[in-house]
Amino acid sequence: MAKDPVCWMEVNEKEAGSKYVYKGKTFYFCTPRCKETFSTSPEKYLTKLEGDALVERKVVIVGTGGVGATFAFNLMISGLANSIVLIDLAREVAEGHVMDLQHGLSFLPPSQIYVGDFSDCRDADIVVITAGAHMKPGESRIDLVRKNVAIFKELIPQIVQYNPRILLIVSNPVDILTCVTQKLSGYPMNRVIGSGTVLDTSRFKYLLAQKCGVDPRNVHGYIIGEHGDSEVPVWSEVNIGGVPIDDFLDHNARESQSVKEQIFNQVKNAAYEIINRKGGTNFAVSLAIMQIVTSILRDENRILTVSTLLHDYYAIHDVCMSIPTILNRNGISRTIKIKLDESERAKLSSSAKVLEDVFKSLDFD
Numbered sequence: 001m002a003k004d005p006v007c008w009m010e011v012n013e014k015e016a017g018s019k020y021v022y023k024g025k026t027f028y029f030c031t032p033r034c035k036e037t038f039s040t041s042p043e044k045y046l047t048k049l050e051g052d053a054l055v056e057r058k059v060v061i062v063g064t065g066g067v068g069a070t071f072a073f074n075l076m077i078s079g080l081a082n083s084i085v086l087i088d089l090a091r092e093v094a095e096g097h098v099m100d101l102q103h104g105l106s107f108l109p110p111s112q113i114y115v116g117d118f119s120d121c122r123d124a125d126i127v128v129i130t131a132g133a134h135m136k137p138g139e140s141r142i143d144l145v146r147k148n149v150a151i152f153k154e155l156i157p158q159i160v161q162y163n164p165r166i167l168l169i170v171s172n173p174v175d176i177l178t179c180v181t182q183k184l185s186g187y188p189m190n191r192v193i194g195s196g197t198v199l200d201t202s203r204f205k206y207l208l209a210q211k212c213g214v215d216p217r218n219v220h221g222y223i224i225g226e227h228g229d230s231e232v233p234v235w236s237e238v239n240i241g242g243v244p245i246d247d248f249l250d251h252n253a254r255e256s257q258s259v260k261e262q263i264f265n266q267v268k269n270a271a272y273e274i275i276n277r278k279g280g281t282n283f284a285v286s287l288a289i290m291q292i293v294t295s296i297l298r299d300e301n302r303i304l305t306v307s308t309l310l311h312d313y314y315a316i317h318d319v320c321m322s323i324p325t326i327l328n329r330n331g332i333s334r335t336i337k338i339k340l341d342e343s344e345r346a347k348l349s350s351s352a353k354v355l356e357d358v359f360k361s362l363d364f365d
Ligand SMILES: NC(=O)c1ccc[n+]([C@@H]2O[C@H](COP(=O)([O-])OP(=O)(O)OC[C@H]3O[C@@H](n4cnc5c(N)ncnc54)[C@H](O)[C@@H]3O)[C@@H](O)[C@H]2O)c1
Pocket: 062, 063, 064, 065, 066, 067, 068, 087, 088, 089, 090, 093, 130, 131, 132, 133, 134, 135, 144, 148, 151, 154, 155, 170, 171, 172, 173, 174, 195, 196, 199, 227, 280, 281, 282, 285
């Protein structure tokens, strides 16, 4: 027996009133009317079958270095995608990761994991791009811009010729590469997302939680702007379980300021500190990517600080950077205008200027 994806009736395949092939899968309907309804908007009805085996979820990972491979492992364990495709210029490395991952599948719900090529992006829900150079000790994210823009100029056209639904950019400098991808792909802005400051916000919450002696999940706050040296902590909105941070800390103003500076510096310099010790970051960033991918695949409407093209956000135009954004099956649903005090607004505007200047130097229209 199959399930009609529109009315959810059980349908005997042999007696079905109608059938329809979508993304290589045959769906059966109790009436032609159900089929007609389904064919106008199949994704809508597949979403309704959340958790049902009928939902095909395919994620392609381009770039299987430290970040891409760790994300592939997290995604496999989550059981969220039934097809995971790995692509890397160094094909043998991708093959090695695939074999290693496949050997764990007997412990997990079934999924397909394989090495692919760009044609595998054809019916992908999300293509996660982690390809390119990474920061070496002493380098900033912006220092990577020339190398990685050159890689993206080759990569993006090869991916978008197969029209995958959503592109998620992780490679650095992530805000610039999100903008570059937007231009190269011609996709509408909801379908191009940068991982932005989702990781920085998580670092911020963790460090604040340590200071306050609470679970990081009860810390509410955001790091916005560039994923990089000009990023901005929104202290005016930080609260611990609903209590404003200054009240929770209960310090005098000078002590409070010093705690805040210390925490923010640790957040801003976290990648440098880790890279100096182990050459790269991979664990927390892949969990950050998981949050974004989960919210899209499960249509969760979660609010995350991803990088997106801003229009008239506190007078910022045409710059990709991070602000709290609702993510669902369509990618970016909408951005949220949070309250910023005067100094936060000024810092956000300086952060936008940094990115604008870098982007202008690249000679894109
Ligand atoms: N946005 C974030 O929060 C965040 C966090 C950590 C790392 N990063 C960035 O992610 C990127 C990857 O980091 P990493 O540590 O995994 O680097 P890595 O050097 O370990 O891996 C990069 C991979 O990309 C592959 N690659 C290069 N050019 C390619 C191409 N044209 N097509 C396909 N594959 C290609 C390489 O073969 C390599 O396997 C870097 O740019 C890094 O700065 C971003």
